Amino acid sequence: MRFATFTANGATFFGAITNDGAIALNDAFPDQASLYEVIASGAFEKLTEAAAGREVTHKEFTYEMVMPDVRRILCVGVNFPDRNAEYKDGSEQPKYMSLFPRFASGFTGHDRPLIRPPENQTLDYEGEVVIVIGKSGRRISQEDAYDHIAALTLCNEGTIRDWVRHAKFNVTQGKNWDNSGAIGPWLVPFTDAAQLDDARIQTHVNGELRQDDTLNRMMFPIRREIEYISTFMTLLPGDIIVTGTPTGAGARFDPPKYLEPGDVVEISVEGIGTLRNTVEDEQV
Structure with a gap:
């Protein structure tokens, strides 16, 4: 089962996505106004039950960022060995992972355009797997880490590269331009460790394979990410980790291959789906 946030006829809904269309489930959760609120209230597993036996309510709709009101998004940087080597600084694998925050306003939905701002044209793509926390916890062990995941989705962690160099110690500026990235298309319930341990992620730009790797090569595996992050903060249902x-x-190409209007970026993981976005210049 797949769950998404979508708009139709000027209204926003959350619900199940089928091969025939979308099933709005808002009326089944009168106390929760969004998919994020359903997860934050601990009711994610009830979505499948609520969708059972219902007819499609919308055949035409537009995907939104999968949880547009999410409170906290943490991103892990430089987490594959070849990515570390790309920096050409001679450093070995770091002892601790790099982390930075992103905000929901920086993301759009599936089949929506990534927006290139007029201030800088170094818009770049980064295909990533996203985990959504379903059970709160502090100082979570790696052994128990997967028990705290509710769902999986995909992210194009779009970045304005020149703006990550505006300060010495942070990348926040380059990582939070409005609608520069995307999260979606939907949430897939996390039910089996193999969904992550055996996952291969691929990114295509205009049909050209640009990124291709397996999650088991991460320098900081997802179990370790959950352990480390939950050391300094309590992870809460609905939290996102990219x-x-x-x-x-x-x-990292020479010369760089930044995104341009008209480009199509597709990020795929078997068992999760494909997140597809075009690119447009911001209209100012």
């Missing part, structure tokens, strides 16, 4: 991108982003 787990890291493989080598092959546009900035």
